[in-house]
Amino acid sequence: MKRILLIVGGGIAAYKACELIRLLRARGHAVRCVLTEGGSHFVTPMTLAALSEDQVFTTLWDLKDEAEMGHIQLSRQADLIVVAPATADLIARMAAGIADDLATTLLLATDTPVLAAPAMNVRMWQHPATRRNVARLRADGITVLEPDEGAMACGEYGPGRLPEPTAIAAAIDGALTPVEPVLAGRHVIVTAGPTHEPIDPVRYIANRSSGRQGFAIAGALAALGARVTLIAGPVSLPTPAGVDRVDVETALDMAAAVEPALPADAAVMVAAVADWRVAPAPQKVKKTGDTPAFVLIENPDILATLSHSPQRPSLVVGFAAETEQVLNHARAKLTRKQCDWIVANDVSGDVMGGEANAVHIVTADGVDSWPRTGKDEVARGLARRIADALMGAA
Template identity: 50%
Template structure:
């Protein structure tokens, strides 16, 4: 639902939005996006790729925006005064919707072979992008690498959504609806703090590895995607973010300070060092509950005379509980995560109470396509207020979008 509150509309009034439209059936929704921004008082200029013009005409977007639509880098009249540089400087924000897999790949590699990609390279404005493609294309490792790189480069992804697709497939890849895209842009202009002026947020992410010998370890399936999405979302809200990361293959989000660790004990050391300096601590890492009591100095050899191997494990420190137990003057607001396979609400309430957390995010990791290793997640949020525990259910959605909702809720608790 599009927010039309006076504060949202006044915040957007006069903002200069450069909308890029690339080739895809979702291009028809670009007309609705232009209309929403014009209703909010924004100035909108549209740039279309050659392929986009096969799906919607420049005349339609010109009529809605009230401005000429640019389609060519080699337009003699427009480029008489270096028009593409002027347009790049004009924008308060660059939004590409829809963004095809091809366009995303070209942006990642810094290509400037048409007007839209050239503007993206030349503009220093914040950049948001709404992918739109077939579900199989979205799932391709190459596409996933590309969108991860865009996020590292500072782009904010909107979606994609999941559902029926024009080709008949069902799954993620649909461009987010125009009102969702509008809300993402509105949220960008209504950030909680000026960039880098917000509170210090410390986030743990990824798995830990507990050595058994020099070549083997105990670990789990965590990819770190949720924690990294939280870090990017916190930076987008103006926070100063330190990410304590277990071993993952993800790029560091733009504007985030990253500290790499391997074991739970190493993560514990860094968390307890940084937590007293933070206003908000988010324990998103999937920390191993146990470690080997005595890791072998050399590689353990297979015992030919035995079919079993006995390991002695000892408990790892409970990082989130120790941070929550800090004295009042050192204690940040503490948000924990609970990855469960059953009775999600019951276990979330129990963990919130038992570990004395301020907020908890619980998700069902038994659901196919959600949680560990996936790009999507759903969650149950619980947090403490003076009136008691409040809760909200977040439906399945891309992790970067879920992260934005979690961060906004956590920052709201800080201001209470």
């Protein structure tokens, strides 16, 4: 039996917390609830107490509960803290480290793993402030689920709906499952992010890759015990825990960094490497009325070079970011590059720079298509699959 502390935030989706409690209790977990002031406008303490069969906590100023610093005990007695629904306001206060009520105070005082299930209006979810706050929480080690997409109580449509209780319960099961260091003693190279190819001292050729998927994969592999060398293009993401990071700028830099990182058991080439570069001008190119002519020079093919290297890892995974005929292009790339897998995705929407991804794993044996989910979830799934492949080849 695991002990789950459920923080119920304010929002119409708070009613789904009742079903979540029922599901968790059916799994044999003990559930204790903290109801925020906003949440109390949608569900009552009596309802949550009846479903959880335990006391419900609502305030930081309860003399009886706080006589022995009850918020500290609440924060540390659980195996997992779940925030559902996690409203935009609650996410913002968590990201800022604010502790002005019972929920935020115990979240700041805890060293227990935290999982948050967002729920808010689509425009609030897509607002740059919320995106920054979510990124901050994930960088701090908090698991933030992707919201569902659909019709909302406000009449709008889009991402922002609280995930269904069954999906949250499944994520809780995953968070409560101990991670075995199955890749201990293995070395994996991961490339991530874009490359910047200078045109002159102030301009460059680049793409919209954020590096988030590659960084998430590096972190997931490290969590499985691997020694991970992350070769990162110019991004400002925090280095995942347990990962050795090498920062580069250009495709030539990245190619030069891969070779000394060998030997490795696996290489996961997530980086969106620029296909071309130019011979950069020594000074800033000025407007003269004439359009400057740049001669494009093809960059080295890092993936193909690694696949044919005498030090080739036993598993080489390439990525294909496509905007059309995704599977056809991925199959062609698998053959052309001579790697073992191609992880293909359609980037014609908001994948580059976004928080979610839908991927197809293309191998000589066929295609395994995964539904759209958070990049952290994709990373954990790929890390497990890589671990299975390496252990099967041992």
